Amino acid sequence: MTALDSAPHPTGRTATGETDPDRRAGIYRNAARIFHRKGYHATSINDIAAAVGLTKAGLYYYIKGKQDLLFAIMSFAMDQLDAQVIEPARREQDPQARLETIVSRHARLITQDSSALTILVNELEGLLPDDRADIIGRQRDYVEFIADTLAALRDEGKVLGLDPTIGAFSLVGMILWISRWYRADGRLDADEVVAEVTRMAVAAVLNRNAEQAEDPDE
């Protein structure tokens, strides 16, 4: 999105004696975009190499392998989630404000660039077992963080009879799904989507009055 998206041969130099970190970042960014569009398994190393203006062998100067590349992207996405969503939310004392922070910030992140964050949830089976355990652990922590927030709301009496686990998963599903339908060039703009989803999420778990319909259909 920002730069060097498919620049053929920038030949950017570094005086540090180390591998150019910008070049590497560009490779990760492109790889994330292509993995996102075609899926990890359907993407070949050649696809990525071509997208960054390298041959396959040239690409291997920067990466250790396809699975390492995937893990790097997913770790980056998880870092993003930590820094942009979890940390800011952790600083919120009020549970409802914290919930709103989580939803709106996570939704915002997805409307900005969904590639890495979507790969994070869709390509887990492409990872090596150890890497997968690492990512799954961090994801579980995130869901538990949301569930704890819902439990805190329940303790305040703002939520009645909602299982925090089901609630947390449901909200996460709602948020993650945004990447499937939201298009930056579409009818809806990001601010509207973020606000609407946040409002729905809060409404889904909060009960303003005690009415809790207990007869589902059939």
Add this chain to the structure above:
Amino acid sequence: MTALDSAPHPTGRTATGETDPDRRAGIYRNAARIFHRKGYHATSINDIAAAVGLTKAGLYYYIKGKQDLLFAIMSFAMDQLDAQVIEPARREQDPQARLETIVSRHARLITQDSSALTILVNELEGLLPDDRADIIGRQRDYVEFIADTLAALRDEGKVLGLDPTIGAFSLVGMILWISRWYRADGRLDADEVVAEVTRMAVAAVLNRNAEQAEDPDE
């Protein structure tokens, strides 16, 4: 799940002179299970053949190709959605009852067997363009059906200022995500999950009182 899951050589006879439909159904069911677990691209024709007790060549007696197999599974899932969710919901006159029917029936279907329904949303890029257009069209119809239901609720005054499109997508995301976290042998049972998700979905879009907080009150 039901029968002939990996029966080696049932040698079931048919007097019709046509290919045994049970055998074929078993192949589709197994293929759906494996596609669901490993992903379409990560699954080889050999994997499926082995799971049904055939060699690859033997399997090709029943299927035309990998992509046709995928399309058959997704069409079946879409048929299921039509028959078990959309049709029953269409018979509901009251928009709120209709919404509850959609969510609870769709959620129920996923808790029962998520394979085909999950493939339906995750493996679209594996299809041939014409097949993909077919499936995407049917999926779009479904989302529009939900959006129309939300619009009807809005016309009744039961929903204030919610974009029906965003609402429909968000509910769909919540429902589909169930297949990622619900396990039949887990702590939560299906009835509970279905009821809870349905309640959240309704709460997410309905406003019981006129309060639509722009300011987080109290």
Add this chain to the structure above:
DNA sequence: GCCAACCTACCGGGCGGTCGGTAGACTGGC
């Protein structure tokens, strides 16, 4: 002359898919 940053050429292997064949149950003619 050194080293970062690439390249060409290649490898083993697995993939989707096909081919020719065949065991064995059934069918009709006599």
Add this chain to the structure above:
DNA sequence: GCCAGTCTACCGACCGCCCGGTAGGTTGGC
């Protein structure tokens, strides 16, 4: 009651292709 022919339901061997990955250069700026 037999047997030639036909059909379904498979299998072993194979094909061409492309995959992830590597060995061993070459080039150009410092």
